[in-house]
Amino acid sequence: MAKRTTRASSSTSSTDNVTIHDQQLHRGAGGELHQIAEDGHDVLTTSQGGPVADDQNSLRVGARGPLLVDDFHFREKIFHFDHERIPERVVHARGYAAHGFFETYESLSDVTRADIFQRAGEKTPVFVRFSTVAGNKGSADLARDVRGFAVKFYTQEGNWDLVGNNIPVFFIQDAIKFPDLIHAAKQEPDRAFPQAQTAHDNFWDFISLTPESMNMVMWIMSDRTIPRSFRFMEGFGVHTFRFVNEKHESTFVKFHWKPKLGLQSVAWNEAVKINGADPDFHRRDLWQSIQSGNFPEWELCVQLFDQEFADNFDFDVLDPTKIIPEEILPVKPIGRLVLDRMPDNFFAETEQVAFMTQNVPPGIDFSNDPLLQGRNFSYLDTQLKRLGGPNFTHLPINAPKCPFHNFQQDGHMAMRNPVGRVNYQPNSFGEGPRESPARGYRHFPAEENGQKVRLRPESFADHYSQARQFFLSQTPPEQRHIAMALTFELSKVETLAIRERMISHLLNIDETLATTVAQKLGIQTMPKAADAAMPTRQDLEPSPALSIVERGPKRFEGRKLGVLVTDGVDAKLLKGLKTAIEKEKALVELIAPKVGGVTASDGSWIEAQHMIDGGPSVLFDAVAVLASPAAMEDLVKEATARDFVADAFQHCKFIGYDESAVPLLAKAGIADDLDEGTIVLPGEEGLAAFASELGKLRVWGREPALKLGKA
Numbered sequence: 001m002a003k004r005t006t007r008a009s010s011s012t013s014s015t016d017n018v019t020i021h022d023q024q025l026h027r028g029a030g031g032e033l034h035q036i037a038e039d040g041h042d043v044l045t046t047s048q049g050g051p052v053a054d055d056q057n058s059l060r061v062g063a064r065g066p067l068l069v070d071d072f073h074f075r076e077k078i079f080h081f082d083h084e085r086i087p088e089r090v091v092h093a094r095g096y097a098a099h100g101f102f103e104t105y106e107s108l109s110d111v112t113r114a115d116i117f118q119r120a121g122e123k124t125p126v127f128v129r130f131s132t133v134a135g136n137k138g139s140a141d142l143a144r145d146v147r148g149f150a151v152k153f154y155t156q157e158g159n160w161d162l163v164g165n166n167i168p169v170f171f172i173q174d175a176i177k178f179p180d181l182i183h184a185a186k187q188e189p190d191r192a193f194p195q196a197q198t199a200h201d202n203f204w205d206f207i208s209l210t211p212e213s214m215n216m217v218m219w220i221m222s223d224r225t226i227p228r229s230f231r232f233m234e235g236f237g238v239h240t241f242r243f244v245n246e247k248h249e250s251t252f253v254k255f256h257w258k259p260k261l262g263l264q265s266v267a268w269n270e271a272v273k274i275n276g277a278d279p280d281f282h283r284r285d286l287w288q289s290i291q292s293g294n295f296p297e298w299e300l301c302v303q304l305f306d307q308e309f310a311d312n313f314d315f316d317v318l319d320p321t322k323i324i325p326e327e328i329l330p331v332k333p334i335g336r337l338v339l340d341r342m343p344d345n346f347f348a349e350t351e352q353v354a355f356m357t358q359n360v361p362p363g364i365d366f367s368n369d370p371l372l373q374g375r376n377f378s379y380l381d382t383q384l385k386r387l388g389g390p391n392f393t394h395l396p397i398n399a400p401k402c403p404f405h406n407f408q409q410d411g412h413m414a415m416r417n418p419v420g421r422v423n424y425q426p427n428s429f430g431e432g433p434r435e436s437p438a439r440g441y442r443h444f445p446a447e448e449n450g451q452k453v454r455l456r457p458e459s460f461a462d463h464y465s466q467a468r469q470f471f472l473s474q475t476p477p478e479q480r481h482i483a484m485a486l487t488f489e490l491s492k493v494e495t496l497a498i499r500e501r502m503i504s505h506l507l508n509i510d511e512t513l514a515t516t517v518a519q520k521l522g523i524q525t526m527p528k529a530a531d532a533a534m535p536t537r538q539d540l541e542p543s544p545a546l547s548i549v550e551r552g553p554k555r556f557e558g559r560k561l562g563v564l565v566t567d568g569v570d571a572k573l574l575k576g577l578k579t580a581i582e583k584e585k586a587l588v589e590l591i592a593p594k595v596g597g598v599t600a601s602d603g604s605w606i607e608a609q610h611m612i613d614g615g616p617s618v619l620f621d622a623v624a625v626l627a628s629p630a631a632m633e634d635l636v637k638e639a640t641a642r643d644f645v646a647d648a649f650q651h652c653k654f655i656g657y658d659e660s661a662v663p664l665l666a667k668a669g670i671a672d673d674l675d676e677g678t679i680v681l682p683g684e685e686g687l688a689a690f691a692s693e694l695g696k697l698r699v700w701g702r703e704p705a706l707k708l709g710k711a
């Protein structure tokens with residue numbers, strides 16, 4: 001095919017038909033050429049371009065005889081199919097990605113010479129892949145897990161990969177522990193379960209023996225690990241990096257992504273149910289929002305600091321288990337990221353994209369964070385294994401979009417061999433590329449000296465203070481969720497000593513948290529607090545920036561209202577509701593008792609996107625029930641309809657309804673518990689107020705009375 005495309009470019013062509021050697025060819029959607037059959041269809045060919053006459057039957061002797069080795073078409077087709085899979089990523093196997101652009105707000109030339117940050121308004125193409133860490137490629141989206149947030153910037157001076165997570169700290173301080181961490185987190189090797197979750201002995205055994213992970217434990221047990229969707233997550237570069245300017249001066253930098261629509265997560269019980277109702281919930285969300293033109297957006301923010309700040313800060317800025325609170329060092333927005341195009345092909349782009357922390361352009365450099373330096377080693381190896389050879393940079397998704405030129409050659413699948421005689425330098429033929437001391441990458445000449453040792457610095461030794469700070473910075477519902485998450489996870493741990501060891505760490509973080517979890521786990525005698533490498537410092541100032549609820553958007557924009565409707569629904573009210581929600585730039589989807597839709601009060605046909613069995617309330621941010629009294633008599637008998645409102649209530653969602661829905665609330669067992677989040681839909685004039693009330697997103701105050709997990 002590729003051969004034909006090349007030849008065709010020099011031939012005469014009409015709009016989408018081309019003639020080569022008297023043969024009519026048809027140009028396909030991707031610009032590729034197809035042979036045309038007698039009846040006008042594109043001709044199916046082998047990979048060698050040979051036209052295929054019969055793709056339904058393999059070649060055999062007689063009608064019932066053996067197959068023949070002459071059948072090169074069969075052999076090629078099955079051979080290719082047999083090799084369709086490549087190894088999945090050892091971590092972050094399940095991912096979803098989109099194209100977009102990064103727009104620089106203002107020149108940062110005073111701190112960095114990175115070309116991408118020189119000109120205000122400049123747009124740089126990007127490819128962004130979100131992922132879960134532990135689950136296999138086919139696992140469900142709402143696993144409690146860290147999310148990867150990997151961004152490839154195709155800059156004018158080479159690709160920059162900012163391979164981050166949605167959590168600003170990590171489990172370990174030294175990359176040498178990474179294989180142990182991941183072995184412990186993934187399914188246990190003898191039984192190959194549990195899949196995509198950390199609620200098992202091996203994970204908590206390792207964690208409880210690794211005090212440096214305690215800050216991360218607070219983060220992963222918080223709602224950050226069950227995000228509402230990728231669009232509502234922050235992202236972090238985690239490590240301290242360096243910006244370097246033209247004068248070779250260095251400024252330390254930490255990177256943050258802030259979602260335009262604010263932060264939002266789901267409830268744990270909701271996450272469990274979403275995994276069943278729509279395992280692709282996050283994928284679908286990204287797909288739908290981009291396809292409908294609601295492009296997700298983040299701001300790139302930086303914390304910039306110098307050596308003096310680093311020397312005076314309470315913690316070592318090279319320790320990836322620590323943050324610098326935003327209240328101490330504010331974040332400065334430097335540009336925006338917009339995702340506006342889905343890949344044409346999942347495998348070619350999302351699966352084959354190769355992120356590598358060591359991909360940095362001139363002006364961006366590394367710090368001595370031992371985790372970062374270990375990563376710089378790892379990512380190249382993993383791509384070789386996964387993509388099968390050193391030429392993975394030739395794949396369109398990985399190739400730079402700026403010109404590139406060197407003498408690398410040959411190897412598996414080489415698509416860009418240097419042309420001409422000279423494939424080395426220096427050479428006296430004056431051919432080929434040469435170094436450029438002025439433009440080329442120069443590593444920051446940091447002074448280093450010391451003995452070769454294997455040790456962990458003293459300055460990395462405080463494992464509990466920031467964990468405590470994180471916990472104390474959470475609102476009461478968020479603290480409750482952390483306690484519930486720890487209880488759930490440890491309840492799945494069979495070895496009692498591991499549970500107790502975790503409680504002994506929690507005692508160093510917050511005594512009430514430790515006692516609550518211990519009580520729920522039925523631990524009779526509290527263990528002693530874990531020995532700490534250094535005593536827990538006095539309380540750090542809480543950081544409200546660490547709370548999702550504090551950082552909530554206070555808007556319903558980008559969210560979804562699910563409206564359960566029946567035959568006889570008040571058409572005017574429904575229309576008014578839709579208009580009010582759409583004014584908030586949010587979506588409305590209808591759920592009907594039967595596939596198709598309902599007939600409204602005025603006789604009009606209203607199409608529904610879901611049937612009640614396929615559209616549970618966990619798929620929506622808030623719900624409404626609009627029915628007719630007659631249809632309600634049947635609806636209350638349906639368990640799925642009762643679950644629809646009972647779940648919405650349990651997940652602290654807003655529920656709007658008209659009077660006809662009262663029997664359903666009664667049957668769902670919530671009629672006596674109505675609160676400020678269960679709202680009788682007013683006449684049309686009040687619908688705008690209802691829509692704006694939804695901006696509060698959840699009624700977390702409802703939760704204590706629900707006695708979830710006997711909290």
Ligand code: HDE
Pocket residue numbers: 089090091092095129130131147148149150163164165170174175176178236237238239353354355371372374375378379380382383
């Ligand atoms: Fe990764 N990580 N990682 N990681 N990581 C990989 O590279 C590794 C770490 C992160 O969407 C692998 O291409 C080591 C921290 C993301 O394709 C591998 C260590 C952070 C992705 C690897 C870490 C990350 C990866 C597996 C300890 C957040 C997915 C497949 C030092 C800052 C990128 C691959 C994508 C992927 C190694 C720790 C983020 C094996 C050794 C910390 C988002 O190279």
